[in-house]
Amino acid sequence: MPEINIRIRQEGPWINAYFPGSTKGDGEPILIATMRTSMADMHPKLFESWKAFVSLAAVTLLEGAGATVHGIEEQQAAEHERAGHA
Numbered sequence: 396m397p398e399i400n401i402r403i404r405q406e407g408p409w410i411n412a413y414f415p416g417s418t419k420g421d422g423e424p425i426l427i428a429t430m431r432t433s434m435a436d437m438h439p440k441l442f443e444s445w446k447a448f449v450s451l452a453a454v455t456l457l458e459g460a461g462a463t464v465h466g467i468e469e470q471q472a473a474e475h476e477r478a479g480h481a
Contacts, residue, residue, distance in 0.1 A: 400465050401427075401453050403446065408432050410442070412449045427453065 402413045402424065410430045416422025428449045435442035457463075 399457060399462055401449065403449065405432055410435055410445075412453075414453070 399415060402415070404411055404413070408431060410432055411426055412428040413424035414427055416424050428445070430442065430445050435445070
């Protein structure tokens with residue numbers, strides 16, 4: 396099976412984790428977890444725990460399906476998404 400990258404992005408008041416929409420990464424992303432940005436800002440350890448949860452959940456599901464999880468990448472949302480037009 397191909398390697399799959401999980402994406403974590405801040406989008407306005409939310410931090411979202413996504414699976415790619417296809418194994419080539421060219422499909423519509425699939426939202427798998429979300430957290431309020433304000434919670435992450437107030438409690439950095441909670442955010443680290445949330446990322447660990449997302450990672451463990453993804454690894455468990457994907458490895459069960461025979462995939463290899465390559466890693467988790469944090470990235471800034473595109474400007475038009477930060478403006479609330481996502």
